[in-house]
Amino acid sequence: MDGKEYNSEEEFLKDYDSSVFEKLSMTADILIMSVSSEETGNYRKLTEKKFSILLVKRDNYPFKDKWCLPGGFIGIDETLDDAAKRILKNETNLKNIYIEQLYTFSDVKRDPRMRVVSTSYMALVDKNRLNDKLSKNASWFNVFMIEDEKSYHVTLDNGSEEIKFVVTKTLRDLTTDRYDFKIAKNDKLAFDHPLVIISGLERLKNKIEYTDIVFNMMPEYFTLGELQQVYEVILNKKLLDPAFRRIIANKVEKTSKMKTGGGHRPSALFKYKRKSNE
Amino acid sequence: MDGKEYNSEEEFLKDYDSSVFEKLSMTADILIMSVSSEETGNYRKLTEKKFSILLVKRDNYPFKDKWCLPGGFIGIDETLDDAAKRILKNETNLKNIYIEQLYTFSDVKRDPRMRVVSTSYMALVDKNRLNDKLSKNASWFNVFMIEDEKSYHVTLDNGSEEIKFVVTKTLRDLTTDRYDFKIAKNDKLAFDHPLVIISGLERLKNKIEYTDIVFNMMPEYFTLGELQQVYEVILNKKLLDPAFRRIIANKVEKTSKMKTGGGHRPSALFKYKRKSNE
DNA sequence: TGAATAGTGTCTGTGAGACAATATTAT
């Protein structure tokens, strides 16, 4: 760049002008996911599980009055992980929550104010642990997703408001079945957050198949029926009981506790047990 | 923040002072991976495949004279993907290369000059396509990795120079077997690039099992023996012929071409064929 | 001819899908 010669790293750094590159801002956005239980009315039936995510209503520009994922700018002395955990703590008042980096979005115009690159995270919580501790503008939305060859049609519902958006996908790479995603319809969500939601749902769907990630959304004690319901609502398909029990057999531990009162045979309560290492 | 009330997004944006948050710089770093063939001396034997990555020798501070991954700052009007592709093009003179975002690293002190967040990418190339087109400071290093319970021991070798580093891992999350990585020993690589290398190798190892990603490193025509060698060098274990052939049977297409001259039975040449959809 | 790779056949055990059967509760 300039012609000056340096003889050591120290000398170079002392002289370094960090303003030669135009800088930008970064945010961390967090997709907080959980499962809720809804009464069915029939005393015999189990509660119905719904997959849900946490959104926050914006009361400032940009995107005033739209919904968005919890997020915020990262400090100059703060890592992305720390920022994500800070935001998560603010939003839920909980620590020790499962959190994982998803993807970094960097479209030039994704924020109308200025250049902002955002790294997205996903977090999983057991909703029972925090239902009353939510920050004031936050609300849980049940998620209904229909996926076809070309697009995702998503409906979010918090009981009083409905949000719909459509994300289209175009094949990016033949060898790994990766897609480029594009927001085709979106009225009520801020920024590119529909893309974050799709990424997170896909990541969760994949990981539930080959990891024990699901237990991050479960209470300490649960029945196998409840666990199966959570799998089914995430994978969006019915599973056969015996097959399901085989799959999770070595991930859970039977306790002496029982769940009764359901108008049907009571169920043993189980605990998560880390899969035995081969 | 300030008390002023805005009535529209336009009005707000016009007034917006983007300097309220301290900004930072971002880079894209690319782990370019390939496989090289080395003669064995024995006319009967196949060439031996080695897994290799591309490094660049730095001739400026910081980390002057150390090796690093190809990378660079992103422009204020450039996405991370575009920056990664630009850097890849600079380095290899090739377009249409497989590239995939890996992870975003944001340690506060990862760059001694100033705060720099880096999004890493991995790219796969067929080395035969570009061996002569490399940029001047670049060099291919063969990769030897030993992994145990607690750490990765990696040796890189380009024929004239050897780079060794150690990365330790500590379990981060019981449910998904994720680890926190830390550089325990590293003399010759700049920045946190050992972590990028580990991430990329792990990602590739996983994806080779459930996608067709390997074909991005293969020439158009190849024998099944060569393909198997590539699998073996990436997975770092021997595979049984019949099992391997079953696995890749519906991913490849036999051509009428043959590879002869090996001092042994000639082999049919195959082409990649996208797996038949069920 | 023999070393080396190419390519196929087949046995066996594991595990998933499918379906059937039994058990137990609250109303």
Add this chain to the structure above:
DNA sequence: ATAATATTGTCTCACAGACACTATTCA
């Protein structure tokens, strides 16, 4: 008694691991 869930048994089929066997080339 009945609706609903809980739990287990078992048959079959697909597939991966393992090993054996045959085929073909060139110095």
